[in-house]
C-alpha cells in the first residue's frame with residue numbers, strides 16, 4: 001500500500017498513543033484538522049461518514065478523489081440526500097471461495113493475456129490486501145452421525161480438487177493474498193473473530209500510519225463486520241476484482257439512517273429474535289441502499305456478538321451497512337478474541353482522537369431516523385418465505401397455513417406410527433440446522449441450544465425421525481467451548497453433530513434428504529419445512545424439495561427438531577412425551593439467562609481464539625496433500641469440464657460485446673418483477689434436454705456425473721448455456737411456454753435462450769432483455785451478469801435494479817437502462833416482436849444520462865421513449881466503454897507499463 005494523498009487541506013498530523021515512556025507515534029489524516037479547514041459540518045457527520053471522510057482525505061489524488069469530493073462530503077450535513085459520486089479505496093477485499101474462485105480464474109486469464117501481449121504476467125497481482133476464505137463449497141451430505149464431518153470434508157475435496165489447486169497456485173503466485181483453507185470457518189465469522197483490526201497501522205516509506213480498516217467482500221452479509229466499527233459491505237465479484245486490481249469502489253455519497261436503541265432485551269429473548277424484529281422494522285421504515293448507524297443507550301446493553309447478528313442481517317432489511325461505532329464493548333471483544341494489546345490500545349486512542357468513539361454527537365445529522373425499544377422484542381420465528389415475515393411463537397403455525405393455502409390440513413391429526421420416517425405430512429420439519437455465521441458467531445445462542453439439548457436429553461426427548469439435524473459452526477472456536485462445557489455431547493445425543501465448518505445449510509448446501517423422505521414428499525406432493533438459524537428462506541433456497549423455510553434462534557431450531565412439525569405452537573403445545581410419560585413443554589427445558597451467561601463465562605476464553613487461529617492458515621491434511629501448480633501463468637487442463645480459462649480477454653469476446661449505441665436489437669427475453677440472480681444464473685441440477693446437458697453429453701460425461709451448475713461454475717461453457725435457463729422463468733416473448741425458452745424472430749420458433757442468442761449473434765443482431773422491478777435481486781452472483789454478456793446482450797432495460805447486480809452488469813459491459821416511473825413493457829404494449837434502437841451512449845455522456853430508445857413495431861410504426869442510463873459515475877462510464885472492468889483494468893496495466901518503457905522525449 002502507498003500513501004500518496006495530495007492532502008490539500010493539510011490534515012496529516014502526528015498521533016501519540018500510549019503513556020509517556022511507552023508511547024508510539026503514528027501519522028493520521030486528522031478529522032479535527034479537516035474541520036478547521038472545512039467547517040463544523042464535519043463534526044456533525046454520523047460516525048460512518050467520518051470514516052468515509054478519512055478514506056477520502058487519505059486517497060486524495062486529484063483523479064479518483066478530488067478536493068471537491070472532500071468539500072462535498074463536508075457539506076453533506078446541509079443536504080443529507082446527496083447524489084454526488086465518489087470513490088472509496090478499501091484497505092482489504094475479502095472473498096469466499098464461491099465468488100473468489102471464478103475471480104482467481106479471471107485473474108489467471110488476465111495473466112495469460114498479459115503474456116500473450118508480450119508483457120510480464122506478474123504485473124497482474126492484487127494491489128490491496130486480499131483475504132480468501134474457503135467456506136462455501138462444503139455441503140451437509142452426511143449428517144446426524146459422528147463421522148459426518150470427515151465424510152463431508154472428503155466429498156468436498158473430491159468435488160473441488162481442481163478449483164482448490166487454482167487457489168493454491170494463486171496463494172503461491174500472488175503477494176497481498178492470504179488464504180484460509182477449508183475447515184477453518186465461515187468468511188464473516190473468521191473476519192470478525194480474527195482477520196479484521198478496527199484500526200490498522202502500517203509503516204510506509206519510513207513513516208508509521210494509522211487508519212481505519214475498510215473492506216468490500218463478495219457476499220451480501222459482509223456488514224457483519226460493521227459491528228466491530230469497521231466500514232464494509234458486499235459487492236459483486238466483478239467489482240471486487242477491480243478493487244483487487246487497484247480500482248476504487250465507485251459509489252454515491254450515501255444516506256445515513258440513525259437507529260436509536262433504547263431499553264434492554266427481556267429474559268429469554270435472544271439476539272436472533274432481536275435481528276428478526278429489527279429486520280421487520282427496518283424493512284417497514286425503508287432503508288434500502290442506505291447506511292444504518294446504531295446509537296443510543298440500548299447499544300450498551302448489547303454484547304458484540306449480539307450486534308454482529310444484527311449487522312449480519314443488513315441485506316435482509318436492505319441497508320448497505322449497519323454500523324456500531326467502536327466503544328468499550330468493542331475493546332472487550334478484541335481482547336477476548338486474542339487481538340494484540342497494541343492494536344487494542346491503538347483502536348481506542350484513534351477512535352477517540354478522530355471522533356469515532358461510541359456514538360455521533362447529540363447534534364449529528366442523519367438523513368432519517370427511528371427508535372427501537374429493545375424491551376419490546378419477543379421470541380420470534382420468520383417465514384415461510386421471507387426473513388421480514390416475523391411471527392411470535394403462537395402464530396408460526398398460522399403463517400404456514402396462510403402461506404400455503406392449497407395445503408389442506410386435516411381438522412384432527414391421526415396418530416403416527418412410532419419411529420416411522422415415511423409417515424410424513426404437510427408442515428413437517430425435514431431439516432433442522434444450527435447454521436450460519438449470523439448465529440454461530442454468538443456463543444450465547446449456541447450455549448443456549450446446547451443447554452436446551454441437555455435438558456431435553458435429561459427428559460428423554462429425541463428429534464422426530466424425519467428431521468435431518470446438523471450443526472455447522474462458523475469457526476473452530478465454537479467446538480472448543482461446546483466440547484469443554486460438555487454441551488456438544490448433548491447436541492450429539494440429539495443428532496446435532498458437527499457436519500463441517502462452513503456455510504452449508506445457510507447457503508443451500510443442506511445435502512440430500514433420506515431417500516424415503518424425498519419419495520414421500522414427491523409421492524404425496526407434500527409441503528415440508530426447514531427450521532434453521534440462517535438468514536434467508538425464499539422457496540427452494542434451503543433445499544429444492546423444501547418449500548417453507550423458518551428462521552429461528554439455535555435453541556428454537558433444537559426445539560422444532562423435537563416437535564417435528566412447524567404446526568406445533570411452541571408457546572403452548574408439548575414438544576413430546578418425556579421418559580416419565582409426561583408431556584414436556586418448551587418452558588420446561590428452556591435454560592435461564594443466568595445459566596447461559598455462567599456457561600459462556602466459564603467455557604469461553606481468549607486462549608481458545610489464539611490457539612484456533614494460530615493454526616487456521618495451515619489447512620488440514622487434505623489441503624496440505626493437494627498439489628501446488630507452479631509458474632507465473634496457470635496451466636489449464638484442456639480436458640477439464642470443471643475449470644476452464646475464462647474467455648473475457650479473447651478477441652472473440654470483445655467482438656461479441658461492442659459498446660455504445662446500437663440499432664434494431666431483438667428482445668431476447670421479457671420478464672416480470674423480482675427476477676433474481678437464481679433465475680438468471682441457476683445453480684441447481686443440470687437436467688436433461690437443456691443446452692448445458694447437450695454440451696456435457698458431447699463431452700461423453702454420463703448423466704449421473706453432470707451435477708449442478710454450482711459444481712461446474714468454473715466452466716463458462718456450462719454457465720453460458722445456463723443463462724436464463726431456470727425452469728421457473730416465464731419469458732413473455734414466448735408466453736405461455738415456461739423455462740429457459742424464447743421465441744426467435746423472425747422464424748417464430750420457440751427455442752432455448754442460448755440457441756436463440758447464438759443465432760442472433762451469427763446474424764450480427766444485437767439483443768436486449770426487458771424486466772420489471774428489482775431485477776437481479778437475491779444473492780450476489782457474478783455469472784448473473786457474465787451470463788447475459790456472454791450471450792451478447794447489450795442492455796438490460798428494467799423498472800429498477802438490485803444495487804450489487806446493477807454494478808455487476810456495468811462491470812461486464814452490459815448497460816443497465818431504467819424505464820421511467822410508471823412505464824413498463826406492459827404499458828408500452830410490447831409483445832417481443834419489436835426491435836429497439838438506443839441512442840445517447842457515447843464517450844462524452846454524463847453519469848445517469850437520459851438515452852433515447854426507439855421502438856419499431858412489426859407493423860412498421862415507431863415510438864421513442866427516454867431511458868435513464870444507470871452508469872452512475874464517470875468511472876462506471878469508463879468501465880462500460882472498455883467492455884467491462886476486467887478489460888478496463890487490463891488496459892490500465894498495459895498503458896502503465898507501455899508508458900514506463902517509452903523513452904523520454906527531449907526538447
Ligand code: SF4
Nearest residue numbers: 221436437503506507
Ligand atoms: Fe453468507 Fe450464510 Fe455463509 Fe454466512 S453462513 S457467509 S450468511 S452463506
